[in-house]
Structures are given as C-alpha cells and as structure tokens.
Amino acid sequence: MSESSQVQVFRLLNPSSKLKYQSILQSDYVCERLDTVTAWQKLHVKLITWNLGCMEDCPLDHIRQLLSSNQGYADIYIVGFQETIPLTSFSASPKVIDQWCNRLLAALPPGQFKAVHRYGLLGLTSVVIIRAEIESQVSDCSSRTVGLGYLNWYNKGCIETQFSIGQIDEKLAGVRVQVFNMHLTHGEEELSLDVRNQCLKKVQDSLGTIRNAALAGPAPAVQDEWVCEPQLSQTELEKIDSSTIRRIFKKECRKVVFASGDLNYRLESRNVNDNIYKGDYEKLLESDQLRAQKNKGNIFSGFSEAEIRFRPTFKVTETLEYEETRVPSYTDRILYSADDGLEQLTYDVCEVSGSDHLPVVAEFALDARIVDFGALKAVRSEIGAQLDRILNQMEIVDVSPSLIDIDVVAGLKEVLEVTVSNLTEEPLQYNLDIGKRFFRKPVIKLLNDDGILPAKKSKQLKFQINTSKIEKIDKTLTMTFANFEFVKFLAFSVSSKSILFQPxxxxxxxxxxxxxxxxxxxxxxxxxxxxxxxxxxxxxxxxxxxxxxxxxxxxxxxxxxxxxxxxxxxxxxxxxxxxxxxxxxxxxxxxxxxxxxxxxxxxxxxxxxxxxxxxxxxxxxxxxxxxxxxxxxxxxxxxxxx
Structure with a gap:
C-alpha cells in the first residue's frame, strides 16, 4: 500500500517539526477522509429575540408558540432576551437567568433537549438549547459582553456567544456560530440614530465578527485562517511543495454570524398606521432607519435580512394594539452573515402578549457535518500508528559513551571526554542538567558547553570528576532539547578510591x-x-x-x-x-x-x-x-x- 501524502511529508520534516506538527498532519489525514468519519445533516436552527419588558412570567402556551413551528421542533434554539429585569438594576440576576432558561426547557418535550449555554448581562439573557441527540456535536461555548448604556453602563449592551458544531480539532473546526444579542440605545430623535450606530461600532471594535461582515463600518477582507504559522527551515521548504504546506496548515471552518436583539431602529414616517392595517410592509420599510443605514454602508455590511412580511414589533399593549402616542417601529430584528450552507426558512413575529415588544423568530436550515466519533478514532489510530513508527525509528542524537564506569583517586581531578553527535540536518539547542547541589562542590563538572549542536556535526564534552573521599557515586545527567520533547541520558558510575590516610x-x-x-x-x-x-x-x-x-x-x-x-x-x-x-x-x-x-x-x-x-x-x-x-x-x- 502506497504511503499517504501526510506520511511522505512527515518523513521530510526535521525531528523538531515532526514532533511539533504531528497532530496537524494527523488532522490533515482525517480531512481527506471526512466522508468516512462524518455525515451531512440539515440542522433546524431557530433564533428568537424578545424584549420582555421586565415580564415576571410567561404562560407556557406562549413559550410553546415561540418554540414550535410548522416544521416541528428545531435542533438548535438560540434565544436572546432583553429587559428580563428593570434597566435601573445594578447587576444580573442568576435566578432570573435560570428561571427563563428553565421556562424554555419546560415548554419542550421532556428529556429531549438540553441547555448547553446560558449567560446574563443585567437585563440581557442568552440561552442555547439543543436536542440531546446532538449534544456531542456542540462544543466550545463561550460568551463576552460590552456595556452600551450611559457611561458604558450595562443596562444597555451586548452579549456575544460563540459555539461550534461538528468540530473535530483545531484544523477541522466544523461550523463556528457567533450570535450577538443586543439592546441598543432607545429614542426617536435624530441624535439617537447616531448613538445606535456608535453602539454597533463599539461592539464591532470590542468583539469583532468571525467572518467578513461588520456590525458597523466596512466589512474586513476575506483571509484564510491558519491552524498555526508554519515555522519550517529553508531545507524543509525546499523539500515540500508550498501548496502542500498551505493545505496542511489551512484551517477548515465554515462560519455563521447572527445579529439580533432590540436594536431600537425606528420608522421615521409618522403616518404608518394605514400601511400597517393594509399590510403594505414594503411601504413601511421605506422609512426604516436600519434599512436606510445599511444601504448607505454605515451598518451591517456583509449581513443579510430576510424580507419582512410582518407588522412592526413595537410598541404594543396587552391587547397587542399599538400605543397611540408612539410611532410603531421594527425595533426587533434578526440579521445573518454566512458561508454556503445556510438557508433561511422563516422570518416572522409571534403574536403573544405580556410585553410592549412582539418577539421575532427566524428559522434556518444549516448544513453541518455530524461526526461519527467511533469512525474518527479508527482513522486517527490508523495514521497515528504510521507516524509513531517513524518517530520510534528516528535518530536524533548519539552519545558515546552513554555510560561512564570509572574508578578515580579521591583528591585527584580526572578529566574525560564524551562525544555527542547531531544526526539531523537542523542545529539543536540543548540543556544538560548537571544537578548542582547547594553548599557542596559538584563531583561531576562540565568544563565546556555552549548548548548548541550544529547540524550533522559532533562535539566533545569534557567532564571533570573530583571526589574528596572514598565513595560510590551513581549519577544520571539529563540532556533535553529545545522545540521538541526528546531526552538523552548520560550515566556516570564513579568509584572513588584512595590509599592515603587509610589504615x-x-x-x-x-x-x-x-x-x-x-x-x-x-x-x-x-x-x-x-x-x-x-x-x-x-x-x-x-x-x-x-x-x-x-x-x-x-x-x-x-x-x-x-x-x-x-x-x-x-x-x-x-x-x-x-x-x-x-x-x-x-x-x-x-x-x-x-x-x-x-x-x-x-x-x-x-x-x-x-x-x-x-x-x-x-x-x-x-x-x-x-x-x-x-x-x-x-x-x-x-x-x-x-
């Protein structure tokens, strides 16, 4: 059977590179066999954003209405709440965070879903819930926050949450999902519009986006991601094709970014009621601040928003009518930016009462590789065994003699030489641990050492042995090498004898x-x-x-x-x-x-x-x-x- 390209490259690497990049080559081997260890699946992802208006509780029927759909229950729920507690509060309430998380779980079929992540920032709460059967596919969940209120207070702000789906390792990163749950500055006056844009810029500058899209300002250029920067010698670069190096070290990761929340962008037209009742949403959106700012390139560059075919989400009463003194607006939005493999299925409001905002829901079909961890283990073992055999046969350094068995006269200094040979084509830096003892002169002393072994060269290390009494000394010196885990041992067995001062x-x-x-x-x-x-x-x-x-x-x-x-x-x-x-x-x-x-x-x-x-x-x-x-x-x- 012919060797894989990964094994061929592994043979060409210097010893330090072999040890440093072994796992990356294993990952590249798996990458070429992804169809063996994974299976494509369309995951049903549902995003929900809802400003609760400090609602203390919500009927389960309303929660079920949020979570269910004509397509059944989703595989992944990403829920962002705003104003779970009053804006005048000084800290997040873990009790409230748990309360809403538990309320969501209670509305789902028992035992079939699990909350894998929850996070709170004053009134903001973000929750990620997944089907129990795909729990092993979701990993590396984390959250970060930015305060956007007055004097950077957190009564307005952003929770950024990230997690991975189908991640195998650092190179085969699966799908990385980034979600922004935001509550931006309110207000209908013109100045508030600029402040909202500035809030988005602060989030962008503080947290950034994981792909070529931006919450504010121009989208960054697309750049390949590397598992790590390859540090190869000129000799290695001459042996290995540059395209092969690029393939091995390139990170394989699809990325999805969701921006959602109470963004507080308003309709600038004062005469909107007729269009609302007619269902002429396109006419309404002609005065939508968010759409206008996005079209100018000021915000959400590289993001998409599905066609809006629902009524404004704010400001409603308990009977779901609009307050007469306020201009209805689409304050609550969900936008996305993604590589291939994401299809939006729905974008709508949910007609439930309890807050002055209507919740907005968006459903997506996300193509993701589901990992068969048993098959993955088998493929890793296959390539791991091949690379380990090469490592076990690898000759790096020769020490001669490696065992010094010598008799010396107590009181007389004995000098001997040990030859250390570098068998590789790269210079080696090493450290020889003599094991010095405090307040005692060393019995074994190294007389010459610069810590460097030139490539394909030998050097003589001179050791001085000086004992003061009749004794038997067995000592092992450890030679370690920089950049990789490799150890050589030099053993001394010294018998110190004397005829002087002896009966x-x-x-x-x-x-x-x-x-x-x-x-x-x-x-x-x-x-x-x-x-x-x-x-x-x-x-x-x-x-x-x-x-x-x-x-x-x-x-x-x-x-x-x-x-x-x-x-x-x-x-x-x-x-x-x-x-x-x-x-x-x-x-x-x-x-x-x-x-x-x-x-x-x-x-x-x-x-x-x-x-x-x-x-x-x-x-x-x-x-x-x-x-x-x-x-x-x-x-x-x-x-x-x-």
Missing amino acids: VHELEEMQYQNIVQSFDFILKGTTDNLLTGMQSVVDLASLNEFEISLLKDMTLRQINFDLLTKLNSIGMVQNEGSCGLMNVLYLWLKSLPELAGDKRSGVVLRKMIALIKFLNLDHESGFKYFGFFFQDEYELEHALES
Whole structure:
C-alpha cells in the first residue's frame, strides 16, 4: 500500500517539526477522509429575540408558540432576551437567568433537549438549547459582553456567544456560530440614530465578527485562517511543495454570524398606521432607519435580512394594539452573515402578549457535518500508528559513551571526554542538567558547553570528576532539547578510591600488594637520587604528573614494574622510575595512621626499616626523614639495631 501524502511529508520534516506538527498532519489525514468519519445533516436552527419588558412570567402556551413551528421542533434554539429585569438594576440576576432558561426547557418535550449555554448581562439573557441527540456535536461555548448604556453602563449592551458544531480539532473546526444579542440605545430623535450606530461600532471594535461582515463600518477582507504559522527551515521548504504546506496548515471552518436583539431602529414616517392595517410592509420599510443605514454602508455590511412580511414589533399593549402616542417601529430584528450552507426558512413575529415588544423568530436550515466519533478514532489510530513508527525509528542524537564506569583517586581531578553527535540536518539547542547541589562542590563538572549542536556535526564534552573521599557515586545527567520533547541520558558510575590516610588493614589486597612490591622494587635497585625529592613531598600537590600516574596505578590497578625498570635505564633523570615510586611511597607513609598489631602493619614496618638501612641513614638522619613514625631518635635507633 502506497504511503499517504501526510506520511511522505512527515518523513521530510526535521525531528523538531515532526514532533511539533504531528497532530496537524494527523488532522490533515482525517480531512481527506471526512466522508468516512462524518455525515451531512440539515440542522433546524431557530433564533428568537424578545424584549420582555421586565415580564415576571410567561404562560407556557406562549413559550410553546415561540418554540414550535410548522416544521416541528428545531435542533438548535438560540434565544436572546432583553429587559428580563428593570434597566435601573445594578447587576444580573442568576435566578432570573435560570428561571427563563428553565421556562424554555419546560415548554419542550421532556428529556429531549438540553441547555448547553446560558449567560446574563443585567437585563440581557442568552440561552442555547439543543436536542440531546446532538449534544456531542456542540462544543466550545463561550460568551463576552460590552456595556452600551450611559457611561458604558450595562443596562444597555451586548452579549456575544460563540459555539461550534461538528468540530473535530483545531484544523477541522466544523461550523463556528457567533450570535450577538443586543439592546441598543432607545429614542426617536435624530441624535439617537447616531448613538445606535456608535453602539454597533463599539461592539464591532470590542468583539469583532468571525467572518467578513461588520456590525458597523466596512466589512474586513476575506483571509484564510491558519491552524498555526508554519515555522519550517529553508531545507524543509525546499523539500515540500508550498501548496502542500498551505493545505496542511489551512484551517477548515465554515462560519455563521447572527445579529439580533432590540436594536431600537425606528420608522421615521409618522403616518404608518394605514400601511400597517393594509399590510403594505414594503411601504413601511421605506422609512426604516436600519434599512436606510445599511444601504448607505454605515451598518451591517456583509449581513443579510430576510424580507419582512410582518407588522412592526413595537410598541404594543396587552391587547397587542399599538400605543397611540408612539410611532410603531421594527425595533426587533434578526440579521445573518454566512458561508454556503445556510438557508433561511422563516422570518416572522409571534403574536403573544405580556410585553410592549412582539418577539421575532427566524428559522434556518444549516448544513453541518455530524461526526461519527467511533469512525474518527479508527482513522486517527490508523495514521497515528504510521507516524509513531517513524518517530520510534528516528535518530536524533548519539552519545558515546552513554555510560561512564570509572574508578578515580579521591583528591585527584580526572578529566574525560564524551562525544555527542547531531544526526539531523537542523542545529539543536540543548540543556544538560548537571544537578548542582547547594553548599557542596559538584563531583561531576562540565568544563565546556555552549548548548548548541550544529547540524550533522559532533562535539566533545569534557567532564571533570573530583571526589574528596572514598565513595560510590551513581549519577544520571539529563540532556533535553529545545522545540521538541526528546531526552538523552548520560550515566556516570564513579568509584572513588584512595590509599592515603587509610589504615593498612583496610586497603584492598591489590593496593597492599602494590605497596609491598614497591618497597621491594626500590630495595633491589640503587639509591641514586632517592633522597633528592623526598623532603619536598608534603601533599598531593607536591607530586608531578609522572608521580600522579604512579599514585593512580598504586591505587587502582597493578603497577607495571617492567616499565619502571626501563625508565631507570633510559630516563632523563638517573634512576627516574625508582625516584618517582619513592616519592609516592613516601607520601603514603606520611599519610599512614598509626600502625596496628596486625600482620600487614608488621610487614610495612619491616619494609620501612629495611628502606632506611638501604638509604644508608643512621638514627639521626633517618629520624629527619621518617621521624613521623617514631617517638624519638632512640626509638628509631632501637628499631635499626633489632
């Protein structure tokens, strides 16, 4: 089976891009198989806007009249109320919001609908109710608000609500719905018209619209949306076609915007009653402020409004007659702006009493993909397994050696190198966590590090190991890399050993044998230059590099006495091998605690007396060099005579 285009692109990406964009490529794979994981369905959407005029309750029959229609119950109800509480109130009432939400649900068939979102702003309340069977298809509900009253007070304002239908992920965003529930400034005077336009501009500037339409001012230009801005290297851009990159990162989303509410635009003609009773609505609308302002391009650019074939919505009495002192107007409106796939079915008023406004309803058929989440899981698993196999085979960095098992001498600094190789075609930034401890010198120290691995290059990291006592240290360093989740480990197993300051009976057998054999080697040679450097030996810092290497041999492994024999003959200093060994042995003797009565201590004492005699030292000169072992010259004299 040939590889999908997503797998082919995935192979061409650098490691960091593979990890960063794996989910987007999976989404693109699903995008090409949408007909497998979704099915088209026409959803019946019903919008309702009603200024309640502080109505405390409403008969269920009136609510049912709002919600039902000749086409049956809708799949989605979007309800916007205004003036659920008096305009002089100082805060929204959660109790009132819940009351109207519950009232709506009570008027629908029990158990078949669910309120997925509700929000209030003083007298404004927005509710989204859906059929229970499509609950899983509606997601990401949210609301924002803007105050439009005097001094930006919220007694007039806007609730913007958004939700998605059939969203799979960020790329396959389904249908995004945006709804404005607005209550604009009232008033019949000319100044009020300008204020209403300014209110719409404030909402537009504060909240914006999700597609190329505007509540006020010109509509913005159409622009493609990206899941994210692709950040690819020049090498990747040369390998992957630009149209492929565009397809992968382009967001697939249809958008619908509804603008509704008590917009308060008026009829400017004073002689409207005759036309109302004649049903000559087109004649009425010739003086409609909203239509006039829209035609001028001042408001609702990019929005549509269905033909109005109903009477003005304001201002009515309890008997649904118009108040004689007010000019009837179409204050309550529903407009929309949408991509393909939205068809308006109805636009009408509902003849119910209780408020001085008539509720306005609009019904739509919305084409949406309904997601089969079981099929979606199967397709995601299919592409996920393919991409995971590539990730598991991906070689990014090689560390050699990755395990350092080393013996060191306590008190001596040991420097070693680790080779780190970048196997990719992109430079890598990394951080090596040494794990520093407060108030303690680190045992393992990195000497050179700039945190960068050039593409297809290797570098040597130098580590210094410095221990102060006999101990076993196991430590794992973590190397992490910027831009993607990848970790390399560098393990150290350090055994710190020492012969200095250790009782003879606690020495390892090999160390003890090295010391005894060192005595024997010196005693079999000559005394040339043996005493020359002894007096300058005080501590580890007194030893030269050759003597340091001999101390390491004496502590960690068997001494190569054949090499020392050759060095005695060909060294730059006469008897060089024995002299170096003598200085190390002398430092060890000076560090030695008091000798005990064990067998090893007896051997060391006898060897030291033999060494003093070999050096032709009497009790006075011998005490000068080895007095640290004897109470006084007489004790040494006695030891030399016995």
